[in-house]
Amino acid sequence: MASLPQKRYYRQRAHSNPMADHCFDYPVSPDAMDWSKFYPGEENTPVEFLDVGCGYGGLLTTLSPMFPETRMLGLEIRVKVSDYVMDRIAALRTQNPTQYQNIACLRTNAMKYLPNFFKKGQLKKMFFLYPDPHFKKAKHKWRIVNQCLLAEYAYVLQECGVVYTITDVKDLHEWMVKHFTEHPLFQRIDDHDLKDDPIVEKLYSSTEEGQKVSRNQGEKFVAVFRRTSDPYLR
Secondary structure: OOOOOOOOHOOOOOOOOOOOOOOOOOHHHHHHHHOOOOOOOOOOEEEEEEEOOOOOOOHHHHHHHOOOOOOOEEEEHHHHHHHHHHHHHHHHHHHHHOOOOOOEEEOHHHHHHHHOOOOOOOEEEEEEEEEOOOOOOHHHHOOOOOOOOOOHHHEEEEEEEEEEEEEEEEHHHHHHHHHHOOOOOOEOOOOHHOOOOOOOOOHOOOOOHHHHHHHHHOEEEEEEEEOOOOHHHO
16 A cells, blocks of 8 residues: 655755746646546546645645545645645545545646636635745745735636635735735635634644644634625626
């Protein structure tokens, strides 16, 4: 039986420059994407959950048995980290033949190629868990949540789709809240209304980064947003 990969063989720098010229394969349009090599079974089932910057795949493996009928995809820009997630999923499928068929990982740059993979209104949920804070002001434009990228997220999310964010950096949390709430197609969901969402509690410790923050007794900041209807189309 296949054993799970060991992270020590896949270690890589924690950060990657999203503006660098990496070599990526990507389809000219979502219709040109062949998902059959990522997911066994029915080829026409679309991806509906997207974990942007999925790290070592902790959220994917946590949500997979919770939503077995939903296809989920993790995007990761770092080579060794994405290799680890792919090998981890392959091993889990071997160990559990009827499980983990609905998750996959793809190495790409979400800041550049998101519309190449996903159609308008395709996604139901997006996740940004412990994204790179890019502390220096000059690098704030590299943050995965910014004014320009929010238009793309709104494009690929269906109306009433949900975006989950969590970070241990208060400044980044406030940055994300500010940008999402100022965008006309997103509205923050009140914390009280999140109590019935089973996904929220999984944001805190399903990832390696979240577990690290817990060990260091750090604070975690959560904000969840809903994709609203287009006010100009009413």
